[in-house]
Amino acid sequence: MKKMVERYVLKHTDCLIVNTKGGEELYKAHYNNMNITTITNGFDYRSISSVVRNDRMIISHVGHLYGLQRDPERLFAAMAKMKDCRILFRSIGDTYKGIMGKAARFGIEDMIEITGNVPHEQALAHIQASDVLFLSQLAYFDRHFSISIANKSYEYLETGKPVIADLPEGDNADLFRTYSSNSYVITDKDPEKIHHALKDVYEKWSSGNLKPQINPAFIDRFNGQALTQQLAEVFDFVLNGINR
16 A cells, blocks of 8 residues: 555656665666655754863763664673773663663663753754764664664764764765764674774873864755755756746
């Protein structure tokens, strides 16, 4: 039934907009006669990037943490090997109830802070107050190529802060590899990769060498005005076609 509805809707569509290149390729494989274009998600607000100096290195995750699909377990395992280090993991947003139990199993309860839901502006302020950001996508033991991109990726990248990104190969991993020179993209099952990333970023933080590295090409490509201009161009294309 869903496929029937999809075919009917797309048959009467002048242009299909998707939000990742992987999505565009997927639809073109099934509907090769359609006008299909990509307008990605992005960011709306420019932050004032600054070097923060906290008593502990703060690693923040903003948004939902809901078990297997977005799970900090591998990061927690790495933190458990660095209990003598001054590290704090801060979760901002909905967090599944078992997270503190998981922290207890690793013996790192005192390294975890749960903030809960806050307004968007406060979430952005938490990002700015962090030293490192964390992103998890799909369970590491059952990963497949993914065409989805977590929307927080754009707000993370806008800051230029280092990101420990534990995710599958695909559009999200490509985004970080293309636009972030100081992030750690871990796509395989080797848990030591997370540990090595955490050690490396902690050494930089401890020595005062952990600084934002903003990519101007990212800012130009993914800001809200640029993306709105792309949408306007799609409207012009469709309307010009209708008026011929």
